[in-house]
Structure formats: C-alpha cells, structure tokens
Amino acid sequence: GQNIDQPTEMTATEGAIVQINCTYQTSGFNGLFWYQQHAGEAPTFLSYNVLDGLEEKGRFSSFLSRSKGYSYLLLKELQMKDSASYLCAVSSNTGFQKLVFGTGTRLLVSP
Amino acid sequence: DVKVTQSSRYLVKRTGEKVFLECVQDMDHENMFWYRQDPGLGLRLIYFSYDVKMKEKGDIPEGYSVSREKKERFSLILESASTNQTSMYLCASKTGAYEQYFGPGTRLTVT
Numbered sequence: 001g002q003n004i005d006q007p008t009e010m011t012a013t014e015g016a017i018v019q020i021n022c023t024y025q026t027s028g029f030n031g032l033f034w035y036q037q038h039a040g041e042a043p044t045f046l047s048y049n050v051l052d053g054l055e056e057k058g059r060f061s062s063f064l065s066r067s068k069g070y071s072y073l074l075l076k077e078l079q080m081k082d083s084a085s086y087l088c089a090v091s092s093n094t095g096f097q098k099l100v101f102g103t104g105t106r107l108l109v110s111p
Numbered sequence: 112d113v114k115v116t117q118s119s120r121y122l123v124k125r126t127g128e129k130v131f132l133e134c135v136q137d138m139d140h141e142n143m144f145w146y147r148q149d150p151g152l153g154l155r156l157i158y159f160s161y162d163v164k165m166k167e168k169g170d171i172p173e174g175y176s177v178s179r180e181k182k183e184r185f186s187l188i189l190e191s192a193s194t195n196q197t198s199m200y201l202c203a204s205k206t207g208a209y210e211q212y213f214g215p216g217t218r219l220t221v222t
Contacts, residue, residue: 033210042201042213043154087154097208098144098169103153 004102022088030093115214130189134202143185
C-alpha cells in the first residue's frame, strides 16, 4: 500500500520562508505532486518531481529524495494569499498511475 | 486552459434518494477521477476511468457507481444516498503521467 505523511498545520509570517515536508512509502514510485487548495476551492497544481533534486518555479520550489521517500515544498517571500492547504500526492506505476494524496498541510500566513 | 466543470456547486438530498453528479472536461483527457474530501481524511479516490466505458474502483467505491459513455463526461452515482455520504466531491481529469486538473467541487449534504 501507500502511506503519505505531512504536518497538519503550520504558521508563518508574511515575507518569511516556510518549508512543508512530506514523507511517503510506496511501491513503484512514479512521481510526486504538490497542489495548493484555498478554502472552498479546488486543488491547483504547483509542482511535479520525478527525479531527485530541486525544482524551482518562482517563489515556490519542490525537492525530492527518492531514496529517503521525502519531499518538501519551499515557499519564499510569503504573502497573505499563500494561506491555503498544501497537498502532497504520490503517483505509482501500478494502478494506472493514479494519485494517492496526503491529508494536507494547512498553512496560515499572518501579517 | 483545461476546464473541468461539475454540474452543481451545492446539492442537498434526502436519505435514500438517487443522486447524480456530473463532470465534464474539455481537453480530450483519457483519464477521469472522482474523489471525496473530508476534514482530516484528505482526498480519497472513489472511482476512476481510463477510457470510454472503462472504470476502475478506487479506495472507497462502496455505495457509489460511475458511468462514462462519452470521453468528456464522467458521472458519479449514489444509488441510495446516506448521511455518511455528505462530503465535498471533486472530479479531476488528466492525460498520461501529467498533473490532474480538478473541477470546482460539489458540496453534497444528505439529510
């Protein structure tokens, strides 16, 4: 089976940097996705990692270590609008590459 | 831009009613998914479809069925709604190993 762990809640200050961790256990790893979800809205895609290392996209970066079953999402220069839930999801090459989602990390950015 | 639409944003049904949730995508994606999202449990996969008339059970298919008669449309059916099916229902679509695109969600309340 698959197991994904991420912290339930985090708080940070506007302008700061925050790192949201995700650990996973899966067979046939085929990529890790990060999604952002504002309250009452649908998740939107942020990043995709399939190889080890850091992927940078503006203020957001995502890191993957396949040997450690570990990823993190790094958010820089935090803004109030970054207050949202961040979902880690793992794809495996079994079962039609469906995604298994973690329960999400709710990030609260304060002034 | 990929667009995934769902037939209703909010729905209230009575216990025992048959409920249809419709999802339409406009990007010719072969894969479509139905999730439910509950506090503390995250996104859980109910059913998915990788082609017209094809369907696969997800992690929590009990009490649900699906229909995919056309490539762009994926329907979720609650044969006899129960109060424990009160939830947010999210539809998603994707092609290949790429990210999933989500619809806006349907918040279903069963009384």
